[in-house]
Amino acid sequence: MKSSKSTNIILKLSFQILFIAIFIIGVVLNASDFKGKLLDMTYAFDQSSIYWPTATPFKLIKVFWGISDRGWWYASNEFSASEHGGTHADAPIHFAEKGRTMDQVPLEEWIGPAAKIDVTAECEKDRDYLLSVEDIKNWENTHGKIPDDAWVIMYTGIDTKYYPDKKKVLGTEKAGEEALPELSFPGFSPQSVEYLIKKRNITGIAIDTPSIDYGKSKDFKVHQILFAADKLALENIANLDKLPPSGAILYVIPMLIKEGTGAPARVFAILP
Numbered sequence: 001m002k003s004s005k006s007t008n009i010i011l012k013l014s015f016q017i018l019f020i021a022i023f024i025i026g027v028v029l030n031a032s033d034f035k036g037k038l039l040d041m042t043y044a045f046d047q048s049s050i051y052w053p054t055a056t057p058f059k060l061i062k063v064f065w066g067i068s069d070r071g072w073w074y075a076s077n078e079f080s081a082s083e084h085g086g087t088h089a090d091a092p093i094h095f096a097e098k099g100r101t102m103d104q105v106p107l108e109e110w111i112g113p114a115a116k117i118d119v120t121a122e123c124e125k126d127r128d129y130l131l132s133v134e135d136i137k138n139w140e141n142t143h144g145k146i147p148d149d150a151w152v153i154m155y156t157g158i159d160t161k162y163y164p165d166k167k168k169v170l171g172t173e174k175a176g177e178e179a180l181p182e183l184s185f186p187g188f189s190p191q192s193v194e195y196l197i198k199k200r201n202i203t204g205i206a207i208d209t210p211s212i213d214y215g216k217s218k219d220f221k222v223h224q225i226l227f228a229a230d231k232l233a234l235e236n237i238a239n240l241d242k243l244p245p246s247g248a249i250l251y252v253i254p255m256l257i258k259e260g261t262g263a264p265a266r267v268f269a270i271l272p
Contacts, residue, residue, distance in 0.1 A: 034270065039248070041237045041267040042087045048164040050210055050236060051085030053172070053179035058086060083262040087236045089254040090212075094261045095220065096227035102260030105232065110252035112203040113147040114269055115139065116245050120157035123186045127171065128214055129156070130189035136196065143246040148201040151250045155240045156186040159208035163238070171215055187214030190221040197229045204232030206250075208240045237267050247272030 043049065049058045058081040065075045084090070089110070092099025117139045123129045131154045136146070146152060162168035171184030188205060193212075196202050205212055205226060212233050213222045226233060234252060248269040255263040 037271045039239055039242055039269045039271055041239050041243070041250075041269060042265070043159075043163055043236060043238045045079075045081070045086050045264060049081075049086035050159075050164050050166060050169055051082055052210065053170070053175050053183070054177060055082035055085055057081060081264070083257065083260055083264075084235075085210075085264075087238060087265055087267055088234070088262055089252055089265045090223070090227070090233040090235065090262045091260060092227040092230050092232070094227055094233075095223040096230070099227050099230065102254060102257045102263050109203060109232065110254065112149040112151050112250060114153055114243060114246075114248040114250040115143070115146045115150045116153045116155050116240060116243050116248075118155045118245065119186070120155060123156040123158065127184045127186065128216055129186040130214055131187070131192045132189055133192050133195045136192060139245070146196070146200045146202065149203045150200075151204055151206050151234070152196055152200075152202055153206040153237070153240065153243070153250075154186070154188055154208075154212075155243075156208055157241075158185050159210075159236055159238065160240050163208075163236070170210060183215035185209045185211075185215040187217065188212050188222045190225055193222050193225050197225065197231065202231060204234065206234035206237050208237055210236055234265065234267060243269055244272065 045058045046060065047058065051057045059079060061078045063076045063078055066073070068074045089102070091102045091105060093101045117131065117135055119129060119131060119135055140146060158169055167173045169185065170179070172179045172182035174182060186209060187207065193205065196205065212226065212235060213220045223233070248271050250267070250269050252265050252267050254265040257263045
């Protein structure tokens with residue numbers, strides 16, 4: 001006989017799968033119903049996309065654009081890049097030895113309520129601001145407890161205002177190892193992530209900067225804590241100024257890379 005815990009897990013998964021199926025059917029049959037309610041939260045990938053200074057940036061090669069020798073138009077490109085850059089998702093394996101890879105995370109796990117915590121005023125005063133437990137509690141005092149399976153989003157204003165200006169986003173225009181000491185941008189504090197993992201039932205965390213750890217981090221403690229708990233992350237997400245603090249549902253469609261540690265992602269929200 002199944003335990004009540006197992007039954008609850010099965011019911012929860014069944015509900016999530018049913019929810020996705022209903023959403024997909026709704027998009028196909030009533031796409032017009034979502035007009036004005038869909039918010040694209042993805043930066044297009046091109047040569048200006050922001051990557052970690054030591055990572056391979058996005059490169060697009062036009063293989064052929066023109067009229068073929070048989071008389072019809074034909075266009076085809078090749079592209080290459082690091083997994084971690086632009087608007088992208090991180091899988092637990094990124095900083096957890098036994099963590100899941102991109103292809104091991106089920107699609108329904110990438111979908112959840114969006115809880116946006118606005119700390120733009122604090123980040124305006126301090127480029128290296130860290131989201132605190134107090135910031136989380138202040139958000140909950142206004143909007144209620146963070147929902148189960150939520151994406152907790154730190155709205156810093158950095159990417160939102162400056163992307164893809166590397167100097168204003170990263171704090172430096174340099175590339176390679178020499179850039180690392182000059183990195184400066186906000187991020188989550190380890191304490192805030194520990195609180196979310198231990199006290200709340202979240203899907204993952206997201207931010208409008210190149211990293212969930214702040215730029216000056218040397219040990220990437222937030223990555224270590226989050227992925228040890230088998231949670232997910234999003235970085236460099238767009239249009240946070242247009243996302244409400246609560247009520248939206250976040251959808252993440254990452255590239256399905258076998259054994260991927262991360263992947264470019266199309267991120268969007270359905271607004272309330």
